[in-house]
Amino acid sequence: MPRMTRPARTLPEVELPDGVRWPSLGLGTWRYGESAARRLDEVAALRLALEIGYRVIDTAEMYGEGGAEEVVGEALRQSIAAGTLTRDDVHIVTKVYPHNASPEAMRQACDASRRRLGVDSIDLYLLHWRGGVPLADTLAGFQDLRARGWINRFGVSNFDTADLEELFALPAGTDCAANQVYHSLAERGPEFELIPWQRGRRLPLMAYSPLDQGVLARHTGLSEVAQRLGATPAQVALAALMAQPGVMVIPKSSDPQRLQENWASATLALAPSDLAVLDKAFPPPRRKRALAMR
Numbered sequence: 001m002p003r004m005t006r007p008a009r010t011l012p013e014v015e016l017p018d019g020v021r022w023p024s025l026g027l028g029t030w031r032y033g034e035s036a037a038r039r040l041d042e043v044a045a046l047r048l049a050l051e052i053g054y055r056v057i058d059t060a061e062m063y064g065e066g067g068a069e070e071v072v073g074e075a076l077r078q079s080i081a082a083g084t085l086t087r088d089d090v091h092i093v094t095k096v097y098p099h100n101a102s103p104e105a106m107r108q109a110c111d112a113s114r115r116r117l118g119v120d121s122i123d124l125y126l127l128h129w130r131g132g133v134p135l136a137d138t139l140a141g142f143q144d145l146r147a148r149g150w151i152n153r154f155g156v157s158n159f160d161t162a163d164l165e166e167l168f169a170l171p172a173g174t175d176c177a178a179n180q181v182y183h184s185l186a187e188r189g190p191e192f193e194l195i196p197w198q199r200g201r202r203l204p205l206m207a208y209s210p211l212d213q214g215v216l217a218r219h220t221g222l223s224e225v226a227q228r229l230g231a232t233p234a235q236v237a238l239a240a241l242m243a244q245p246g247v248m249v250i251p252k253s254s255d256p257q258r259l260q261e262n263w264a265s266a267t268l269a270l271a272p273s274d275l276a277v278l279d280k281a282f283p284p285p286r287r288k289r290a291l292a293m294r
């Protein structure tokens with residue numbers, strides 16, 4: 001593992017609007033569950049992630065068309081059976097397709113997700129992106145699921161500021177618990193307007209593709225700070241986002257060594273001088289840009 005030249009710090013957290021605190025580092029699962037041949041390795045990787053300490057797992061009904069949820073469910077079931085954790089130790093985030101975002105379709109989609117995940121209740125249920133279903137209908141669906149105890153909270157994904165303003169103007173819209181968007185050192189657009197807007201409403205931002213799908217792990221713009229700290233470029237890329245209040249990261253890996261490497265980023269402390277070097281290599285936005293999507 002990379003050497004730490006500065007004292008380790010405690011695991012950073014974000015506070016959800018209901019006051020519950022989650023670690024700022026979770027695990028993404030896009031590309032999990034797409035191949036039967038990789039299934040056993042993926043379950044083993046997820047079990048390892050849970051052993052390492054990951055406590056937020058992000059998935060979606062879209063990933064592997066339910067396959068990723070099944071992998072998460074299997075790993076969770078095995079870990080609980082082995083006595084290494086309880087269901088309540090882990091926060092499961094999954095997402096509903098926009099075409100399933102009406103109350104009736106959402107009830108079926110959510111029930112199918114619960115079955116694949118093997119859980120009674122999903123901790124955070126997100127609208128994957130905005131589609132044709134009116135937001136008011138989607139909110140009604142979320143409320144119904146919450147009343148049934150099938151989800152603990154709901155949120156959105158790929159919402160820009162104008163979408164959030166529309167959502168928050170609706171009754172129950174302010175119950176939204178998170179917005180998950182593309183945010184990395186290579187895509188800092190949300191820092192101009194969206195993140196300040198969310199911070200003002202205590203709405204956490206979940207940064208997806210925080211490693212720019214692996215590109216940042218090889219980016220020379222991170223070398224100076226990484227070498228200075230005895231860390232890897234990927235760790236610096238993740239730590240830089242976690243240094244932003246209200247931001248959590250969900251890097252995906254199914255590789256045992258990289259799961260460890262990414263986990264160690266949560267305790268990597270960046271000094272203001274490190275952040276200044278990163279600002280030069282990855283300049284923060286100077287104006288509003290449309291939200292990027294992957």
Ligand SMILES: NC(=O)c1ccc[n+]([C@@H]2O[C@H](COP(=O)([O-])OP(=O)(O)OC[C@H]3O[C@@H](n4cnc5c(N)ncnc54)[C@H](OP(=O)(O)O)[C@@H]3O)[C@@H](O)[C@H]2O)c1
Nearest residue numbers: 028029030208209210211212213214217234251252253254
């Ligand atoms: N809401 C949305 O619309 C949306 C969109 C995209 C993603 N997401 C969520 O966000 C998660 C993360 O985003 P992402 O998967 O797009 O990209 P990412 O986390 O930025 O990067 C994942 C890629 O980087 C590699 N990688 C991971 N750690 C590494 C390291 N330390 N060094 C070198 N390479 C490393 C992974 O390969 P290995 O597995 O081989 O390590 C994988 O190819 C997704 O898995 C998904 O849960 C949500």
